[in-house]
Amino acid sequence: MKSAAHRANTGDQPRRRGSRHLGLAVLTLLLVSACTPGGGGAGAPSATPPTSSSGPPASQPATAEPTATAGARLSWGPSTQHYDDAVAAVADMTTEELAGQVMVGFYAGTDPASQEQAIRDLHLAGSIVMGDNVPLTADGAVDPVAMTAVTRGFTEAVAADGRTWPAVVSVDQEGGQVARLGSPLTSWPTPMTYGAAADPALLETSMTAMNSELAGLGFTMNHAPSVDVTTGADDPTIGARAYSDDPELVAELGPAAVTGMLASGILPSVKHFPGHGSVPADSHLELPVQTASLTELEDRDWAPFRAAAEAGVPVMMMGHIAVEALDPGVPSSVSAPNYDALRDLGFEGVVVTDALNMAAVEQLYPGGQAAARALAAGADLLLMPTDAYAAHAGIVAAIQDGTLPSERLAEAATRVVTLMMWQAELADDAETASPGEHGPASEAASAAGITVLTGACEGDLLNGTASIIGGTAADVERFTAAAADRGVIVGAGGTTVALVGPDGAGAAADIAVALDAPWSLDAVDAPVEIAAYSNTPGAFAAVLDVLTGAAAAPGRLPVATAGYDAGTGC
Template identity: 55%
Template sequence: MDTGQKAGQVLLPFFKGTDAAAHAAVIERLHLSGAIIMGDNVPKGPQGQVDPAAMTAANQQLATATRADGDSWPGLIGVDQEGGVVARLGLPLTEWPAPMSFGAAGSEPLAREAGGGLAAELAPLGFTVDFAPDTDVTIGPKDPTIGARSMSSDPDAAAALGAAFSHGMLGAGILPVAKHFPGHGSVTADSHLSLPVQPATVEELRGRDWKPFQAAVAGGAPMIMTGHIAVPALEPGVPASLSAPTYQALRGLGFNGVAVTDALNMEAVNKQYPSGAAAVKALAAGADLLLMPADVDQAHAAIVRAVASGELSAQRLDEAATRVATMMTWRGRTGAPQGAAPGSGAALSAKVSAAAVTVLSGPCTGPLVPGAVQVTGGGPGDRERFAAAAARAGLAVGSGPVVNLIGYGGRPAGGDIAVALDAPWPLQESAAPVKLAVYGRSDGAFDALAAVLAGKATAPGKLPAAVGSFPLGTGCAP
């Protein structure tokens, strides 16, 4: 490969709109490793749902373009599909609850099964990489970014469940990405908007935030994502994604796979390092794959110039490109598993939610409501989904106790029963005497809620993070 080809191999850009052919031409021109599919790239049918056939065709165009130079390995066709609020692909694909469900359910086999179920629907569409799972350890309500994307506030649980989910994904033919090293769940600012500072010592990080990444390395993780977090104990004022001491720390865990940056168009990086500077700095620091540079043409040109001027060593670019090509060669040799039809994981998704429902306060047995309830709160469509689930559970809607739904980012609620549909923190100050955490807004999550309200199922989940005076592990299960 010449320098231009190597520079392309370490870039994984986004594109705008649904014109995959236009982006395929960019992939060929710049020798890019592939593309990440964002929400606006997903072709939709007349009902506003994902068009699986069109998505498959678009991904095939992009994948074909990655081989225009005669590469023997498949391209990187990536997507952010974690479950919960981070899901670029909606119906008819299975809707999964928030990853915190796995912490509440506390079952590694279930997490592994779900990782396989989620990935099995992506592989037939032509995806090779899913930027999941989020293995950050959340600190609770002071964590503004990760929240219910984290599986647990317990480092050991987050480590075991994240590794299990990743193994499930790998078994279904999708490369997982553990994120966001050195740990985004314990900072109090959002790196989409500014540069968070992680004040912990290296020793503290090893005992908390790095445990899931150590488990990922031990489990053979092919990729780990670095976050845009400044860690003074490693390198003050510099985003971890662009910091050589951070990559040294990651390699110090024994990681030999591909280190990928978080999106380089995020404000934590783009404000300070525009016009391709972030790409060069990240590569020089030790990154192997550069995700979503603000301008891929500028990033590519900047890398080529930096090698020519000596600012970036040719050896470092070789190392990065070789790691990416090696990973994808391995992915190609494993073959594509059979895959699964869109929506085939619905029963498994419902099983996850049924295992996760958590009672913080209120009865653990018997019906929580008489035969009818009133419903309020929630986001668009939540009350309609609740009503449909209530009907399936034999509950009428319109009279009786008030069930107050708290959606993503919602505030504490009154009523008779407060239900958190995402992170459970708002339950801390909710006045309702009965408090439930459901960790999802899927049909399966609402079915699990309705079954508990009607007394047709128990709530086996335990809090995966403390909620005010309710400690980690609160729940009905023994």
């Protein structure tokens, strides 16, 4: 704890509290079990290219057909009719078609022509859109018309291949720093904001709003939410992307986020099993090693995934982490024991890999070699293999040499087709939104999470002036705009406000505001410290409302950090 002298101030002090006990927000899906979990032993794909571009249809999936009555739902959302239709569709596919149906490709630059061609050549399920793929206007904003044309092109390429279900058109749009699509789309706060608000209903409505704008642009899947349990400042990857360091709170919030996303017609991708918030390395750069025991993992990292499985989420993402207690030295994305562990939590839906071009797996299995290995281990959908053509050839070769059972490939394809048939139904029932439509909702989310760690809980802390220290040019611009709206003059000689970003750089000031994970406040020592969790326009509006005394700060610290207990707040 910080000292009493440090916390001395006039006005009410922030209170601390311990764990929260909220009612579990669950999905409104009927839990009717239909398919047995996927699995299979690990096997190395052959490097031999396929000798034919056609062949007999692959065998039926190894899973049992649904026995529930017509119209019933599988435990992960789609109906038994969706499943039956998918079984029929997969039965008519060649090995080459099946090998593509379980892959989501990627491309470089803003011209999607090569990706559309790859979808047609390889029968890919679809494409992800990364930041460098987003078409921009002359002033650097997302061009909604051009973006919609890109997603439509992928959909048309899938249709041209004879498929009647939608393309997987996915994106990483979590809110906070992980948002591939910027303005004019609504800018949303980090997930940790919702941990501070501890309100599943708020998260659900926010995720419906966020994803309805994606749906309006033609997306069908969003790789969110992250239900990783962060371990604090020693977590280099997740940080404010996590709701909390409390597994119970994360387990309550994850299903609420999924419910909101599904209401918009967008498929979620709950990530990153077996948990990325408790490893000291970034899988984008190297293979993280998880040294915790199985008991520790079950109690901490896996609790939110278990809750998600029980709630009936349709998609979970398998990360690239070597779990010593399961399969030492092997990335979880190509490890059968890791897929078995996820299935043992009760999950029966689609397992998508994290991007297969990430260093954690690409360094061990370069050039598409990981694709067949991941399928053999238990994956259903392969995200971003480094070389889609090589990965496709490797899958076909693995079928031919027996290292990938044809039943396993058909099982994976059946799950993916079932999922996408259901997505079409969800989209038909959902309303889309225009880019930027939800600014007030984003501001309300930030206002619900803003947390005073030390300093007065009420009253005007600026006295009409502010002098900004630190922050990016965009941060300063947004703070200044929010201040002007509230009659606060920004300039030299005012109350000093340090804007502390993710790097933790800061300076002595009257007030310090953390714009990302709150442990960045370790770098400063101010009489007033506030966790805003984000640097969106809505977050700055919420900060200025608190600093001018126009609003309270209702949030509670969702992590133990910066010398404060979890639960600290007014």
